[in-house]
Amino acid sequence: MDRAFGLPLERGWPVRRLPSVRGGAHVGWWYSVRARRLVAYESAIERDALMMLDRDRQVVGLSSQPMRLCWRLLPGSGIYADQITHVPDVFVRYVSGAGVVLNCRRRAARSRQAEALLPATCAMAGWGYAVCVELDHVMASTLRWLADYRHSRYCSASLRQRVLNSCEQPRRLTELAAVDDPMRTLPAVYHLLFYGELQVDLRQPLSYASVVMRARS
Structure with a gap:
């Protein structure tokens, strides 16, 4: 992981296909003015996170589902699995050169495994880590409308x-x-x-x- 810091993950494409959802609800592609390309999203929370990143002029690049992380845990680790895999939702690159990994989850549905493992893993690579939750309904609706003029x-x-x-x-x-x-x-x-x-x-x-x-x- 110590060699991952300089990887241009913000330029990558999703490591997995978008899920097939009846009616295509909350799954699609967002045109990011920061990435200057389409970026996939798999939920309304993830779409809103991409929208909020577009508002941030310090962001110079981003990608969704940018990598697959795998952990092999020793017995007694407290998590009962021989191997855990996880695909983070978004990777963000800032003008300072800093990278941040984002997970987008509902307030009551955060992954305990990701919460336990991702912060330390990201720190090893020199990245920050944050969890995005749903926006206030009125704020989200207004910003989605304003985003058409971005x-x-x-x-x-x-x-x-x-x-x-x-x-x-x-x-x-x-x-x-x-x-x-x-x-x-x-x-x-x-x-x-x-x-x-x-x-x-x-x-x-x-x-x-x-x-x-x-x-x-």
């Missing part, structure tokens, strides 16, 4: 600056729409909301009455 084509540099300058003081979304042609301005506002350059209360449903303000560094 591509840079929705916000030119000049329009970005004009919108940000208009938000030095809190303003309602309907007021921001009048900064320029609403057909151009609103997509730019949604783009900046997704990336956090503009802020809104994500605990409340987004509407034209929502109060928007510029993020403070």
Whole structure:
């Protein structure tokens, strides 16, 4: 594992096929602006984790189901299995060069085996380890909608600056729409909301009455 640190796992493809689910619910491909390619997901929680990583400008690459880890445990280890295998959900590379392994689980369904083994295994490779759980329902719904505007084509540099300058003081979304042609301005506002350059209360449903303000560094 000490030789795994420099492996470009963020460029890899899934080590297993996507499961076959009737209707294709919560299984599919997410276009990641950080990876600049499609990334597979196997659950709604995993899809939302990919979405949140797209919001993070420190992320420079990511992949899903990036590797298969195998452990052979000695008798008396406390886990009754000769061999344990596990495929983590996501591998993330940050601009600092750091790598982080993510597992996406429901709050009540985390794997006890993975919780016991993965942190130490990741530390041996020089990676971080974290567990992602489901987002608040309202926040998740709003961010999924805003994510449709995550591509840079929705916000030119000049329009970005004009919108940000208009938000030095809190303003309602309907007021921001009048900064320029609403057909151009609103997509730019949604783009900046997704990336956090503009802020809104994500605990409340987004509407034209929502109060928007510029993020403070």
